Amino acid sequence: MVVKIDDVARLAGVSKTTVSRVLNNRGYLSDTTIKKVHDAMESLNYQPNAVARQLFKKETKLVGLIFPTVDNPFFGQLVAELEKRLFDSGFKVLIGNSMNDPEKEETYLKELISNQVDGLIVGAQNRDISEYHTSNLPVVSIDRNMNEDIPVISSDNYQGGKLATELLINSGAKHIINTNGPVNLKTPANRRTQAYADVMASHNMVPHTYVIDFNWDINKKERIINEMFKEYPEMDGIFVTNDMDAALVWRTAVKLGYKIPQDLKIVGYDGANSTRVLLPELTTIEQPIDEIAQVAVKTLIDRIQGKEIPAEQILPVKVWKGQSV
């Protein structure tokens, strides 16, 4: 049967209070007693039941992560780094892939709250979900504007949009298109499109932003991208809002007979590890994904500890010069 603290106490010849003191390194304890208790634990293969302690301590050492999916280079790298840093800081991670579905996100949120997570790091849909406000839970957001209570970590999206657009213009592109997700999704990533429009205006160029929804499947995306090429046959430059879509744009252009970058210059956004290995030719705006994770974890731990934290933290981007511009 499952070994309990009483069993350890009996074998060690001490009280369960003493075993608890050894487990928690609390109170006066002789070296002899400590050794006897450890020997008993090892002998019985005792594994303390964290659930009992969580109930009493009102602290689970669990953190919930809600992101669209880890089946994606950007989110995969982000979640991997978040998990690593949280674990190194004594937390375990409960993960929810919400697929940007508000109902699914709300279900996850309720489940995580019910499981008494100590905090949340989220980067998913942000349609008004009341539990974010009512639960009094420390939350940190990545690339999503939730409300003024919830700190946001993001890359310098505006600067990234600016760099991308200027790079295309300086490389001779004259008809530059931008793609973005749905604008009702409140995210700092919208600043990429804003920067694109600003830079275009300052060069007396007409901006065009094409919506490609993150959640569309590959086939739908390919159809929409084909339509984009039909709709803008003069397009000779494109700033794509993420690398996966940039890759699709690239493949579609090649199929249509375009030469990259002679006929069409392409800039993406993300620069994740996997993308770097699988498609290093793609010129892209590189987000500091590992740094975003590091800052998010530090901010969450500060929130859990009740410290003052900044409302927004914007981390610098870089240009990765591939061969698509």
Place this chain on the structure above:
Amino acid sequence: MVVKIDDVARLAGVSKTTVSRVLNNRGYLSDTTIKKVHDAMESLNYQPNAVARQLFKKETKLVGLIFPTVDNPFFGQLVAELEKRLFDSGFKVLIGNSMNDPEKEETYLKELISNQVDGLIVGAQNRDISEYHTSNLPVVSIDRNMNEDIPVISSDNYQGGKLATELLINSGAKHIINTNGPVNLKTPANRRTQAYADVMASHNMVPHTYVIDFNWDINKKERIINEMFKEYPEMDGIFVTNDMDAALVWRTAVKLGYKIPQDLKIVGYDGANSTRVLLPELTTIEQPIDEIAQVAVKTLIDRIQGKEIPAEQILPVKVWKGQSV
């Protein structure tokens, strides 16, 4: 303050036993009482404390996943699909990225056991870690041979290795190299290399297997791959044990002046979603990743329910014809 079942009972004007009966849909209950209780829960924004119930029920509805990392197309897709199916089956997922480090894996295992997970799905290091045996926890393994107690799900690695090698031979390659991870890692993936050797022998060709460790960083991998090109200058075909490494081989070959596939034919293994988008030109042996996840979740749930399950389940692979052969 935090709302408890007593608070809901007081507002609804019933006993906490009645609230518990409503929560669990147990015993006789009138519609009026059910409504009163639900209204009170909503009014107070009551969120049941799962920890208390977990302690009593000795069931957490949590499943632990231990994989090397989700910052990788194959594991990212696998973990995303596992999480989705587990959540749809009423479980939440605690994730541990072990980076193939046995000590880290053991730490994760202990933590997950302590957190009373109902089961585990693992696909990481498998060096003898005693807790897999002693904890009496339902475990399912993906692509790892643990012991005869633990069921294994994998793709048909032998068939994959056979298909890859035959494809290279049938395309005219005469000097074919294979890469694999460290052979002391007990994994069905070693059958890829076995199949390669068997097919080569049957064509009177000398097999060469080059070890590339999954955990080496990009720089070390690139160095080792460069050395491989120096050591086998006559190489005109290569079967790479995973797509990320295949991409690195491709880039290195191009840098060295090879034309793909004229001078060097390349076959990878995995065929993950992200790889398909970012490098569709890569010819690869496509694992049924989503099916592996589906079977693993079904097997784990069967184990949790004490049902008889098969010791090994091998799922069919396919060839993805890119342009690298």
Place this chain on the structure above:
DNA sequence: AATTGTATGTCAACCGGTTGATATAAAATA
């Protein structure tokens, strides 16, 4: 009218670990 079913309450114990209050005894210190 008697019996059975429905509805809800009371009570207390439990799940496993934590911990404060208090007690006792021995060792160390002033």
Place this chain on the structure above:
DNA sequence: TATTTTATATCAACCGGTTGACATACAATT
């Protein structure tokens, strides 16, 4: 010698929800 510190035990309550046993009252059925 008196006081303080160290070491360990006992006891019981707690954390929040679950649930069985039993009670009471009313409604439905035989």
